[in-house]
Amino acid sequence: MNLDRFPRINLCHAPTPLEFMPRLTQHLGGPQIWIKRDDCTGMALGGNKARKLEFLLGDALQQGADHVVTLGALQSNHVRQTAAAAARLGLACTVLLEHRHPNPDSDYLHNGNVLLDGLLGAEIVYRPGGTDMAAALMLMGDQLRAKGRRPYLIPSGGSNPVGTLGYVKVAQELLQQAQEKSLRLDHIVVASGSAGTQAGLVVGVAAQASKVAVQGFAVSQAAHLQHARVAALALATAQWIGDFPEIPPEAIRVNADYLGQGYSIPTPAMVEAVHQVARLEGILLDPVYTGKAMAGLMDWVRHGRYRSDENIVFIHTGGQAGLFGFCNTLSHSSRKAVNANPLD
Numbered sequence: 001m002n003l004d005r006f007p008r009i010n011l012c013h014a015p016t017p018l019e020f021m022p023r024l025t026q027h028l029g030g031p032q033i034w035i036k037r038d039d040c041t042g043m044a045l046g047g048n049k050a051r052k053l054e055f056l057l058g059d060a061l062q063q064g065a066d067h068v069v070t071l072g073a074l075q076s077n078h079v080r081q082t083a084a085a086a087a088r089l090g091l092a093c094t095v096l097l098e099h100r101h102p103n104p105d106s107d108y109l110h111n112g113n114v115l116l117d118g119l120l121g122a123e124i125v126y127r128p129g130g131t132d133m134a135a136a137l138m139l140m141g142d143q144l145r146a147k148g149r150r151p152y153l154i155p156s157g158g159s160n161p162v163g164t165l166g167y168v169k170v171a172q173e174l175l176q177q178a179q180e181k182s183l184r185l186d187h188i189v190v191a192s193g194s195a196g197t198q199a200g201l202v203v204g205v206a207a208q209a210s211k212v213a214v215q216g217f218a219v220s221q222a223a224h225l226q227h228a229r230v231a232a233l234a235l236a237t238a239q240w241i242g243d244f245p246e247i248p249p250e251a252i253r254v255n256a257d258y259l260g261q262g263y264s265i266p267t268p269a270m271v272e273a274v275h276q277v278a279r280l281e282g283i284l285l286d287p288v289y290t291g292k293a294m295a296g297l298m299d300w301v302r303h304g305r306y307r308s309d310e311n312i313v314f315i316h317t318g319g320q321a322g323l324f325g326f327c328n329t330l331s332h333s334s335r336k337a338v339n340a341n342p343l344d
């Protein structure tokens with residue numbers, strides 16, 4: 001399958017590394033665990049959204065846009081990467097941020113991604129929790145057009161068929177890397193939110209008739225809802241590409257057991273996963289997405305759900321800027337985790 005006919009601009013340091021995690025693998029005593037470093041895509045601290053933005057902003061430039069508009073939660077990684085991409089291309093950028101965190105502390109409100117959105121020059125517009133953000137995005141588009149601007153609207157997480165092409169491409173990149181290492185991939189594990197990452201991987205894997213299973217761990221809603229979201233986006237993306245083999249329903253695998261109370265609400269298992277991976281591998285996960293997905297993977301390994309001869313690739317989708325929005329949650333538990341702080 002050739003994606004070259006879709007407009008795309010280079011924003012990423014790619015291919016990102018595919019690395020073995022020897023100490024985590026040994027610690028868990030199960031399958032071989034690998035990590036695809038899409039936290040290292042490079043643009044303004046990296047992450048998965050840069051992959052989608054290559055196609056989205058390629059499309060925006062082709063349409064003659066001069067202004068990018070998107071939306072997200074206060075600590076949205078997608079918003080931060082969109083602000084960076086717009087800056088890099090010399091486009092104006094307006095971002096709508098929803099105050100939807102139930103118990104925000106000062107770091108969550110002002111540090112991490114929010115700080116970076118401002119540094120990157122985005123105009124930040126706050127909306128109260130519960131706002132219909134998709135409608136707010138359309139309205140902002142209308143207002144900008146009325147002022148003579150040519151806005152390009154990007155939905156939540158960049159997850160429409162255009163953005164999802166980014167992860168169709170990553171599936172190609174990953175399968176090629178595995179082939180170069182003579183590595184048989186059995187499972188891909190990924191955090192699943194607005195669903196473009198998982199849907200793109202599913203479509204990309206199907207396009208190459210690979211047998212690798214793509215497992216999503218939902219971070220924002222119940223499994224049946226997330227399953228429907230991924231399936232609909234995978235179908236829409238396959239239709240967008242055209243002339244595409246059918247995607248069997250069993251190719252969409254979603255589990256929501258590690259979501260906890262809801263989107264961006266910390267769980268003890270997330271805190272443990274963030275600490276373990278930091279201390280065993282020197283790799284930083286994030287509290288909202290990869291920490292919960294890794295908590296799921298670690299628990300499944302402990303429950304013997306994988307054979308020891310299987311190879312698993314965890315997609316590191318980035319998000320570390322979010323760590324600085326969760327200083328309280330993570331630093332209290334760090335002290336507990338090392339058992340004693342000499343200054344306490």
Ligand SMILES: *Cc1c(COP(=O)(O)O)cnc(C)c1O
Binds near residue numbers: 319
């Ligand atoms: C957005 C995001 C995800 C989820 O990707 P979707 O395509 O929205 O499902 C995972 N990890 C991080 C760090 C993200 O910012």
